[in-house]
Amino acid sequence: MSKSLPEFKYMSFDIVGTLIDFEGGLTSCLNGIAAEAGVTIDGEEALSLYRAARYAEDADLFPDDLVRVYLAIAPKLGLPVDKAYGERLRDSAKKWKAFPDSAEAMARLARDYRLIAMTNARRWAFEHFSAELGNPFHAAFTADDTGAEKPDPAFFHQVFNFVSGEGASKDDILHVAQSQYHDIGVSRNLGMTNCWIERRHAQKGYGGTIEPAEFTKPDYHFTSMAGLAEAATAARS
Known part of the structure; x- marks a missing residue:
């Protein structure tokens, strides 16, 4: 008991x-990047890709690791592959x-x-x-x-x-x-x-x-x- x-x-x-x-924070930031790039992303797909990338052997501490994660998942989501966007995703944590x-x-x-x-x-x-x-x-x-x-x-x-x-x-x-x-x-x-x-x-x-x-x-x-x-x-x- x-x-x-x-x-x-x-x-x-x-x-x-x-x-x-954090899921809402991540997808909101990614959707903002996608809108600027003229593409649409699926939130659950983005979270699945995030999960797979986040737990890689070379992962850094969170949320600093979001820079690396973004560069890993961006091509699969049709998003621009640019470190600046990864830094934007990392810094979005301040507003989650x-x-x-x-x-x-x-x-x-x-x-x-x-x-x-x-x-x-x-x-x-x-x-x-x-x-x-x-x-x-x-x-x-x-x-x-x-x-x-x-x-x-x-x-x-x-x-x-x-x-x-x-x-x-x-x-x-x-x-x-x-x-x-x-x-x-x-x-x-x-x-x-x-x-x-x-x-x-x-x-x-x-x-x-x-x-x-x-x-x-x-x-x-x-x-x-x-x-x-x-x-x-x-x-x-």
Whole structure:
């Protein structure tokens, strides 16, 4: 039986894809480039190509890697192959929007929990994401801080060490994320309680996120952050 929501002291969050609509941000920028070039692209095809390119062996940290990714996928989408457009895609991360329910949900949850950001993005990008969300975090761990990327357990262990310094343990954390591959599977393997935010519940496939080798049934499951916030409030009433 999973712990009840009021029993947790912390909630840790994946950021890109869970709270920030990175798929919308990517496709919006690519559509803008396509319009200027006089072509039309299919958003889901673009995300599929992105996914394949993003997880190449020579990948850089995110979102800096979007320059390389753009140059890899542009010919397949009929877009101009020019580094300047790749830089435009990378820099678009500064303007990516939160999902409509993210900021309000995080503000509600911050009243009762210490919120921890866990993102594979670099610190410069996270600062923009955090501002978009209303800066709700008690602590934040980025790829720059950890020297690792999820699903590497080393990333999670740095968070465990942090909460240990505050007199808590991983058992006091509910890990919240949309990515089965980056978060839900590894958090289960590490003995954490987790919550899957199924952002693509109305869409087929995994979009821009790599498909996991196997599906992990989460301890908690919602299709929105609003659902989690409402459940947390109800559990305390």
